[in-house]
Amino acid sequence: MSEHSLEVAGLTLGYDGADIVSGLSTDIPAGAITAIIGANASGKSTLLRGLSRLLAPRAGQVLLDGVPVHGMRSGDLARLLGLLPQSPVAPSSITVGDLVGRGRYPHQGWFRSWTPADDAAVDEALEATGTADLVSRRVADLSGGQRQRVWIAMALAQDTDILLLDEPTTFLDVNYQIEVLDLLVDLNRDRGKTIVMVLHELSLACRYADHLIAMKDGRIVTEGAPGEVVTAATVEEVFSLRCDVIADPRSGTPLVIPLGRHRLRSARE
């Protein structure tokens, strides 16, 4: 069970121009799955980049166990907090085993060679993600779903208690989306990892996350358990979308039914 606390205090983030995220504060629940949702340009990916220190804060802090992450040594942080970027890059001829093995870097010193512990960590990561059979394949030759599982395996080999993922299901077919999200729940339940991810698909976020953070214009509109915070009113506010929210008949979590202008039974009546 992850005991590490991750806290955002008055965080302001931006790139060249105006602030994208301004004065945002929240607590990321330890040992839970948190999904950050919001429309395009709501600042959700920017927030994740701030959490993972890819972006330096203009104001405020990200506190890991009470310590500002931007003051931590890179290696120390990389043993506590892992990150899967939205579009990770790898050398084109790299094999699965080689890529996953590079996740061990934060645990290796200057002159320390590869150890049995590294082998074990790679094995475990391959096993957990169901990619053990692919170990000698080239990453470039895999399907989208396999490749995403391999990247998650690399993040697992890094062996951090906190895992941040930026839209891990984007560009995947729906069956692979479910596969990846199921895998993340396994990692959360079996290993107690704290997971924070940016997700696009609202109903999937409701089903798979324990905690939702809904953002608009760089601030948090609402946050909490999906069953409590996802209502027709909040969806309309966050996504400017009229919708019905019903209970998912299979999971009981909120299911968002968008109301467009066409093809609705009630609209014809």
Next chain:
Amino acid sequence: MFRLERRARTRRALAVTAALAVGAVCAFVVSMMLGSYVLGPGEVLRSVLGLSSDPADDFVVRELRLPRAATAVLVGLALGAAGSVFQRVLRNPLAAPDIIGISAGASTATVAGLVLFGAGGLGLSVAGLAGALATAAAVYLLAWRGGIADYRFVLVGVGVAVLLESVTGYLVSRAEISDARAAMTWLVGSVGMAGGGEIAGLAAGCAVVIPVLMALSRRLGVLELGAEGARGLGLRPQAETAVQLGCAVVLVALATAAAGPIAFVALMAGPIAGRLLGPAGDRVLASALVGSIIVQAADLVAQHVLPYPISTGIVTGLVGAPYIAWLLIRTDRQGVGA
């Protein structure tokens, strides 16, 4: 499971690296056997190791052939290692120092020294080194937009290379005819021109910088995962890029000072080594050895195949030009370089 897989490919990588080392040593010995006065391998080795009692053999080997052979070995090691580091840091098979202006910078500075100041020997080496470092710094700064994007670095580098080549052309066109001739010979590149000072400088550079790059190779593997990936694993990508490329630039500059801008070696060595090595092993070392074999083989051809000797750079150019065409076609077809 992964352990077995890793062991198997580590064994293969060791075997490949050992074979490359043997190949480089063989080429070194053979290059000193051949000439108007042919020697056996035993005589060459005895003489190199200072065990020979025959002053004629000693003179031919140590005075006439060893400088050229040693230059070929060292230039190849330096260019091979540097090229592979450039390509991997910038994640582009075209991003070799001879394509993105580093060699061109060394050339322009050297030709300027030759033509404008009548410099020679050590002065030329220093000019070449300064030119390469200044060009690398200029490309780095011009490509900087709050971070280094690899493709921008390559595009800026190609532009700078063209600019520098035209400056070099201008300098040559304004030079005295004898200076111009010397400059043109130097610009083609040959391992037969180096003096003792340049060879010693290059040897020292290889002895220091190549092991440093080997020690840094695990970090290079992380840097290959892009700026975000590297940062996520606890590596500072900007600083690491500067360190890795800085080391590679020193190697290129020293090699260029010793033998001129021998074309395409830095471009070809890394991908060949990567192919041979597979996913394990030390790419820096293997690329250095492949570079050394390429330069030595090219010089053997340049010296002994045609009825009259030509410059080493002409041979590498003849091999390298089709290679780069193939690379461009393949890059175009796949959308990305492989």
